[in-house]
Each structure stands twice: as structure tokens, then as C-alpha cells.
Amino acid sequence: MVPVGPAFNQLSRVVRDTAAQLDKEVNFVLEGEEVEIDTAMLELLRDPLAHLVRNAVDHGIDPVSERLERGKPAAGTITLRSHRQGDQVIVEVIDDGRGLDRKRIVESAIERGLIASADHLSDAAVWALIFTPGFSTSAQVTNISGRGVGMDVVHRNVEALRGSIEIVAEAGRGTSMRLILPLSIAAIEGFGVDVAGQTFILPANAVTECVDAPADCARRGAGVLQLRGQPVPYIGLREAFAIGGAIPERQSVVVVSHGGRRAAFAVDEILGVQQAVIKPLDPLLRPVRGFSASTILADGRVALIVDIPALVTQLERGNPCSAG
Numbered sequence: 001m002v003p004v005g006p007a008f009n010q011l012s013r014v015v016r017d018t019a020a021q022l023d024k025e026v027n028f029v030l031e032g033e034e035v036e037i038d039t040a041m042l043e044l045l046r047d048p049l050a051h052l053v054r055n056a057v058d059h060g061i062d063p064v065s066e067r068l069e070r071g072k073p074a075a076g077t078i079t080l081r082s083h084r085q086g087d088q089v090i091v092e093v094i095d096d097g098r099g100l101d102r103k104r105i106v107e108s109a110i111e112r113g114l115i116a117s118a119d120h121l122s123d124a125a126v127w128a129l130i131f132t133p134g135f136s137t138s139a140q141v142t143n144i145s146g147r148g149v150g151m152d153v154v155h156r157n158v159e160a161l162r163g164s165i166e167i168v169a170e171a172g173r174g175t176s177m178r179l180i181l182p183l184s185i186a187a188i189e190g191f192g193v194d195v196a197g198q199t200f201i202l203p204a205n206a207v208t209e210c211v212d213a214p215a216d217c218a219r220r221g222a223g224v225l226q227l228r229g230q231p232v233p234y235i236g237l238r239e240a241f242a243i244g245g246a247i248p249e250r251q252s253v254v255v256v257s258h259g260g261r262r263a264a265f266a267v268d269e270i271l272g273v274q275q276a277v278i279k280p281l282d283p284l285l286r287p288v289r290g291f292s293a294s295t296i297l298a299d300g301r302v303a304l305i306v307d308i309p310a311l312v313t314q315l316e317r318g319n320p321c322s323a324g
Contacts, residue, residue: 001036001037001038001039001183002036002037002039002042003033003034003035003036004032004033004035004036004037004042004082004091005030005033005034007042007045007046008030008033008049008080008082009030009033010046011028011049011050011053011080012028014050014053014054015028015053015054015057015078016028018053018054018057018058019057019061022057022058023063024057024061024063024064024076025064025074025075025076026057026061026075026076026077026078027075027076027077027078028053028077028078028080029077029078029079029080030079030080030081031079031080031081031082031083032081032082032083033082035082035083035084035089037089037181037183037184038183038184038185038186040185041161041181041182041183041184041185044157044160044161044185045091045161045179045181047153047157048153048154048157048158048179049080049091049093051150051151051153051154052093052154052177053078053080053093055150055151056078056093056095056097056175056177057076057078057095059097059098060076060078060095060097060098060099060174060175061076061078061095061096061097061098062076062097062098066098070172072096076095076096076097077095077096078093078094078095079092079093079094079095080092080093080094081094084183086205087182087183087189087205088180088181088182088183088205089181089182089183090178090179090180090181091178091179091181092176092177092178092179093176093177093179094174094175094176094177095174095175096173096174097174097175098171098172098174099169099170099171099172099173099174099175100127100130100167100169100171100175101137101171102118102123102126102171104137105126105127105129105130105137106118106121106126106129108135108136108137109126109129109132109135112132112134112135114129114132114135115129122260122261123169124166124167124259124260124261125261127167127169127260128167128259128260128261130151130167131151131152131154131155131165132152133152134152135151135152158179158181159309161181161182161185162181162182162185162188162203162292163179163180163181163182164179164180164206164258164259164309165177165178165179165180165259166178166180166259166260167259167260180205182203182205185278186277186278187275187276187277187278188201188203188204188205188275188276188278188305189203189204189205189273189274189275189276190202190203190204190273190274190275190276190295190305191203191204191207191254191270191272191273191274192270192271192272192273192274192303193237193252193254193265193267193268193269193270193271194267194268194269194270194271195236195237195238195241195243195267195268196238196243196244196245196268197245198243198303199271199297199301199303200237200267200303200304200305200306201274201276201295201303201304201305201306202254202256202265202305202306202308203305203306203308204273206256206257206258206308207254207255207256208255208256208257208262209255210252210253210254210255210270211227211252211253211255212250212251212252212253213250213251213252213253213266221235221236221238221239222234222235222236222239222315225253225264227255227264232255232262232263232264233262233263233264233312233315234253234263234264234265234266234315235263235264235265235266235311235315236251236265236266236267237265237266237267237306238266238268240265240290240311241290247268248268251266251267251268252266252267252268252269252270253265253266253267254267254270256308256312258308258309258312259309259312261312263308263311263312263315265306265311274298276295276303276305277295277296278293278295278305279293279294279295279296280293280294281293281294289307289310290306290307290310290311291304291305291306291307292305292306292307292310293305
């Protein structure tokens with residue numbers, strides 16, 4: 001475990017050089033330099049953070065003339081902040097620039113055939129579109145932007161660390177890219193579930209609650225769960241992983257959150273929280289979607305760790321059903 005300060009300080013040059021290229025005035029502020037994380041994690045964060053701060057200078061910070069028109073200081077501010085939250089580290093890249101343009105993002109996504117419309121999409125779902133490979137709203141290609149590469153790599157690298165990115169943006173006021181990461185890439189606090197006698201591990205930091213599964217949802221296999229009046233995409237892990245066997249009369253639903261979006265998975269039994277030492281998947285299993293790693297249980301059996309981001313992405317539409 002090492003403090004993040006020295007690595008974060010190195011990003012000041014990225015900010016300075018990018019601002020000079022774009023003829024912008026930018027102040028770079030560090031907060032939480034004393035926070036400690038896994039050395040390997042910090043090394044793997046260098047490139048994603050460099051891209052995020054460069055992107056904040058390029059797309060986030062508005063030109064001096066626009067800032068003065070909006071009553072802002074001529075110099076923009078980018079803040080790189082870190083803090084501990086339980087067994088997680090939160091790293092935020094915050095700018096006080098122009099924010100994200102929902103209309104332009106939606107128009108670009110429709111042009112590329114990513115969505116038919118955005119009528120049903122929340123802001124979090126719209127912001128998530130910028131992580132699509134090749135996605136860009138830039139009209140011109142420059143040395144810094146417009147190629148549609150980068151944000152998808154950032155997203156993929158953060159998810160490879162078993163982390164997630166949440167975006168908070170306000171038009172004309174700024175954007176916050178919030179990286180939620182485990183303290184270590186060697187072990188996690190897992191949430192065990194059973195499906196047809198097989199144990200699967202969900203990252204416990206992604207689990208928000210558990211409820212009894214309605215009978216109609218068990219029959220459907222997938223759909224939209226109405227959870228206290230709020231729609232949540234739903235699928236049974238039995239269906240997601242094509243597991244056979246009889247469905248028990250009573251199932252439970254585990255609700256997870258990722259990147260500001262929620263999803264629900266039906267399981268046969270909830271086993272509870274347990275420590276899980278991460279074991280990489282065999283190369284033969286890496287192409288299999290839905291799993292990020294494996295772990296060895298106390299009884300010697302191998303359990304697969306569920307890839308929450310992959311399943312949340314899979315759950316875009318479904319048939320409605322209801323729960324408590």
C-alpha cells in the first residue's frame with residue numbers, strides 16, 4: 001500500500017501541457033494525497049487518469065471568452081480528489097467547465113445506431129454512451145480529440161480493476177468522473193449466491209439489497225422488476241449462464257448498482273458475505289462472457305466471480321414484473 005500523492009502529482013504536467021496546446025488557463029488541485037492503495041492498482045490507474053485529466057482540459061474546461069460570459073473566473077479548475085469509503089477508494093476527476101451536452105450525445109448515438117431514442121434513458125444511461133468504442137461528439141479531429149478512442153479504454157481498464165465509473169454532469173457547470181475502486185486487486189469482499197448447486201461470487205460493494213423474487217419473474221426468466229415503484233432490469237443467473245435444473249418454488253433477487261445504473265439477478269439461495277482471493281481465469285475461459293475471475297472456496301471448490309458490468313450492460317430491456 002502506497003500513498004497516491006506522488007503519482008497524482010505527475011499528472012500536473014499533463015494538465016499544463018494540454019492547456020498550453022489548447023490556449024486555456026487551468027488550475028490543477030489535488031485533494032486526498034495521503035490516501036493509500038495497492039501499488040499494482042496505482043500503476044494500472046496511471047494511464048486512465050492521464051486520459052481523464054487530458055479529456056477534462058480538452059472537452060470540459062471552456063475557453064476563456066465563454067467562461068467570462070458565464071460569469072466564471074478566466075482560469076478553469078480541475079480537481080483530482082481521492083478518499084477512502086469503507087473497503088473502497090473513490091477517485092474523482094472534477095472540472096468546472098461546460099459539462100456534458102446530453103442532446104449532442106444522444107444525436108451522435110442515434111446517428112451511429114447505438115440507440116433508437118433516448119426517451120426512456122436516464123442521464124446516467126446517456127452518459128454511459130460515451131464509453132462506447134469509437135464514440136465521439138467532436139466535429140473535427142485534432143491531435144487531442146475527435147478520434148473516438150480513449151474513453152472506452154478508460155472504462156475497460158477501470159472495470160478490469162473491478163471498479164466502476166459514475167458520471168455527474170451539469171450543463172454549464174462542470175463534470176465529475178467518479179472512479180469507485182477496491183483497495184486491492186488481490187482480494188475482494190464477495191457476496192456468495194447459489195444457483196442449481198453452484199456457487200457464484202458477486203463483488204459485495206456492488207450489492208445494494210436483496211428481496212424475495214416474485215413467482216412471475218421466475219417463470220419469465222428476464223424482464224423489468226418494479227422495485228418500490230422503480231423499474232430495475234432483471235434476469236435470472238440461471239438464464240444468464242444457461243444453467244439447467246428445476247427452478248425452486250422460492251428464489252431471491254439480488255439488486256446491484258454499477259455506474260449509476262441498477263440491475264437485479266434471481267438466485268436460488270443467498271450464501272452471504274465472504275472474503276475471496278482473486279484467481280485469474282484460465283486463458284481458455286477468458287472469452288466466456290459474464291465472469292471476471294475465480295476464487296477457491298473454504299471447502300476447496302472453485303467459484304466463478306460474476307462480471308457485474310457485463311451483465312448490467314446485457315440488461316437493457318425486458319418484460320415487466322413486480323416485487324415488494
